[in-house]
Amino acid sequence: MMTASLNAYIIVSAVLFAIGFFGVLVRRNTLIVFMSLELMLIASTLALVAFSRVNGTMDGNVFVFFILTVAAAEVAVGLAIIVALFRRRHTVQIDQLDTLKN
């Protein structure tokens, strides 16, 4: 059964994406920026699953399966980079990570 219309799912997905985007732009803590990034990724997968359901094929679902796997790898590597960064600079605030600026 398909409960709500496709439009509703797409709107929820877009709102999630917008919130994540806002978080990426506004927050200064690298960890929370990373979490907002994950939020955006999840929003896109929600849209993908909704389209796949309406289309009636499994391809979108399998694609989301792959996306989840790649996202897990990405989170592991990203958090390792953040930890390495923290060890070197002793901060995770974006404001203070401006070596390339000058």
Next chain:
Amino acid sequence: MAPFLFLLFAIFTVLCAVGVVVNKNAVNASICLILCLVGVAGLFVQLDAYLLAFVLLLVYAGAVAALFLFIVMLLDVQGKESFGLRGFRTIAGFVAFSLLLAGIGSVALKGQIVSSPPVNVAEGAQLKLYAYQLFTTYLLPVQIIGFLLLISMLGVIVLSKKHEIVEDAK
């Protein structure tokens, strides 16, 4: 009944997402992220993607968010963040957010994505369908993903080892 469930999960998800962005404390933010993922898993269930909902809960809410919590605890950065709404980035954030919201609004008010009534996939045999597709059509991507996971594991080990090696050299 069913649209009620959709509304419940959608509102819950969006509220938790706002919680991720607004929270000052990183621990609370990651807890909100977990709750948001639970909400998305509920939406997946309503889209008949049971396996994906389960995988989302296991992999994301189970492993990834726990990893986030672990790193937050490990780094132990408490409340030094200046969450003042000022500067170019905040303006850019608000502009981008309102642009996206305007796009959503225009889609919601005018554009209707014409959706034919959803075709029924064979229910109950979903896991079999996944397995069949993964081992026939998508065999090469599965192997590439396995290789990618191996590489990322090696990369994480190298990234977290590197600093000690540098210190040893000094």
